[in-house]
Amino acid sequence: RVNRQDFMEALEEVHPAFGVSEEELQQVIQNGIIHYDTVVDEILRSGELFVEQVRSSTRTPLVSILLHGPPGSGKTALGATIAQASQYPFIKLISPDNMVGYSEQQKVTAITKVFNDSYKSPLSVVVVDNIERLIDWTPMGARFSNAVLQALLVLLGKRPPKDRRLLIIATSSLRPILTDLGLSETFDSEMRVPPISSLRSLEYVLREVELFPSDQERRDATRMLEEAGFGSDRSGLNTKLQIGIKKLLSIIEMARQEPDNAAQRLTSALMGL
Numbered sequence: 001r002v003n004r005q006d007f008m009e010a011l012e013e014v015h016p017a018f019g020v021s022e023e024e025l026q027q028v029i030q031n032g033i034i035h036y037d038t039v040v041d042e043i044l045r046s047g048e049l050f051v052e053q054v055r056s057s058t059r060t061p062l063v064s065i066l067l068h069g070p071p072g073s074g075k076t077a078l079g080a081t082i083a084q085a086s087q088y089p090f091i092k093l094i095s096p097d098n099m100v101g102y103s104e105q106q107k108v109t110a111i112t113k114v115f116n117d118s119y120k121s122p123l124s125v126v127v128v129d130n131i132e133r134l135i136d137w138t139p140m141g142a143r144f145s146n147a148v149l150q151a152l153l154v155l156l157g158k159r160p161p162k163d164r165r166l167l168i169i170a171t172s173s174l175r176p177i178l179t180d181l182g183l184s185e186t187f188d189s190e191m192r193v194p195p196i197s198s199l200r201s202l203e204y205v206l207r208e209v210e211l212f213p214s215d216q217e218r219r220d221a222t223r224m225l226e227e228a229g230f231g232s233d234r235s236g237l238n239t240k241l242q243i244g245i246k247k248l249l250s251i252i253e254m255a256r257q258e259p260d261n262a263a264q265r266l267t268s269a270l271m272g273l
């Protein structure tokens with residue numbers, strides 16, 4: 001027989017400390033993941049391997065990885081995708097976007113709480129998004145919140161309690177400063193998320209988001225981009241095209257507003273970068 005106490009205990013078991021912030025994760029992957037280059041699959045695959053490692057190896061209860069790359073290259077979305085795909089019972093995103101207006105101390109408290117909650121679950125993933133913004137990094141005078149940095153240094157290196165396992169996925173656009181801050185040694189592995197730099201990848205994205213109603217129109221647009229100098233040279237290199245997927249998607253949406261002139265809009269927006 002199930003009595004009231006069993007029932008209350010069951011409720012408690014499923015409730016507070018454990019948790020997956022579905023909405024938060026979904027929000028940062030809103031536009032999905034476009035597989036415009038093998039590097040995208042490689043990053044997701046590596047992430048999957050770390051997820052499996054934490055799940056199955058008793059020797060590594062704590063694994064932390066860093067996704068770094070230029071602004072808008074897709075770090076947050078990839079980190080969230082890896083986290084979500086883990087299907088761990090505890091998945092949380094620590095994002096500066098959710099801490100607007102927080103004092104230093106409030107940030108430290110919020111970050112510490114997520115880690116403490118994670119220690120209650122047998123398996124957890126914590127995404128520490130945009131480290132430089134979390135610590136309020138200001139290039140001018142190289143200032144930052146030392147309190148938040150110190151908290152992160154401790155939490156990123158802290159082994160979870162017995163029988164608890166934790167995967168940390170951090171992101172940053174400022175890889176070089178992490179070394180000066182003493183943060184880079186805490187990561188077990190680093191993966192670079194590059195910008196889009198080939199016309200082929202760009203065309204892949206254009207096809208995927210269906211900016212052009214027909215293949216012919218898309219090919220015409222690609223030719224226009226090639227003529228504007230976005231193709232690769234004889235050695236296969238291209239130095240002109242360097243754009244994060246985030247920015248590219250926003251340019252595409254802008255071009256979509258003017259269907260008759262989309263190719264031209266796209267090209268001039270890319271030239272103006």
Ligand code: ATP
Nearest residue numbers: 029031032033034040071072073074075076077246
């Ligand atoms: P920032 O430097 O501003 O923090 P970011 O590098 O974290 O930017 P995201 O915020 O992840 O970039 O933005 C990437 C956007 O592109 C998301 O909306 C995501 O859904 C979309 N996207 C499409 N394809 C990919 C992909 N292959 N990898 C990552 N994001 C992708």
Ligand code: MG
Nearest residue numbers: 075076130171
């Ligand atoms: Mg980001």
